[in-house]
Amino acid sequence: MKKDVKYNEHTKELFEQLPKGAFLTVKHEDKIDTMTIGWGTVGYIWQKPIFTVAVRYSRYTHEIISKSQEFTVSIPVNKDLKQALATCGTKSGRDIDKFKECGLTAEAGKVITTPVIGECDLHYECKIVYKQDMEPAQASDDIHKTCYPKGDFHVLYYGQIVACYVKE
Template sequence: MYTNVSPFEYAGAALERMKPGVFLTASAEGRSNTMIIGWGGPLMIWNRPMMVVFIRDIRATYGLVEKSGEFTVSVPLRDGLEEAIKFCGTRSGRDVDKFAACHLTPVPGRKVGAPIIGECDLHYECKVLYKQTLDQSAVPQAIKDRFYANPVNNANHTVYFADILDCYVDGRVR
């Protein structure tokens, strides 16, 4: 059972979990995929609660977000999903069904077409309001050297600003 919460009630915990990674899931044309993100989080922008996330344009999930204009972010507030995070952060959804491989349960979203990850505790359902491709020429060289140096990592990030339509936690967490 889930309990509705303010998008900011668990924001600190969500941001702390960004470092190892949280699940971003999208669906389009009958296909779903999840990936791991480590950049972004819930913010107040334009006087509205928003989720800001960065997705590289080479990721399988990028295409799903582009087609659907929505996604979920599922945050494990407790330990236990480290191996799934590692797997989903290093494998492409083009090559493997990450849900099956990691025994993750896709649970239908309440307000968007993308599922949440049933094994996680905190969930955000989001609809893209605005997006912007990161201009790498404006990124400081030290950051480019660290995050965009090799050909795989040189792919562009798109920054998505998405309205948080729903936010809830597993009732066992409260």
């Protein structure tokens, strides 16, 4: 059973798990992909609750999300999904079916057409309201050195949180 919660009700669980990994799932037409993210933030801007995610240009996920208007973020709070997170963070959806490979279930969302990861406990469904290509010249030298030594920058996607729920 899915219980609706406020977008900021489980930020402690979100921010404890995010550095360990969460699933960003995208869908466009018949293509679905999920990838591991370790960066993101939840906040309130433009009079909306927003989940911001970063996707590198080189990722297969970027090919799909750039054509989509939505995404989901699924957080494994009570289940150990380390192996699936590792696979989804190192393998490309161009080469493998991550859902099949990792035993993950693409479960229908409540509001949008992009699925959530059924094995996770906390879910955010988001409609993209803004996207921003990173401006390399605007990043500090420290960020360049630690996060972009090969110049593979991100696009930032700002998703209005249209549903947030936990599995009971």
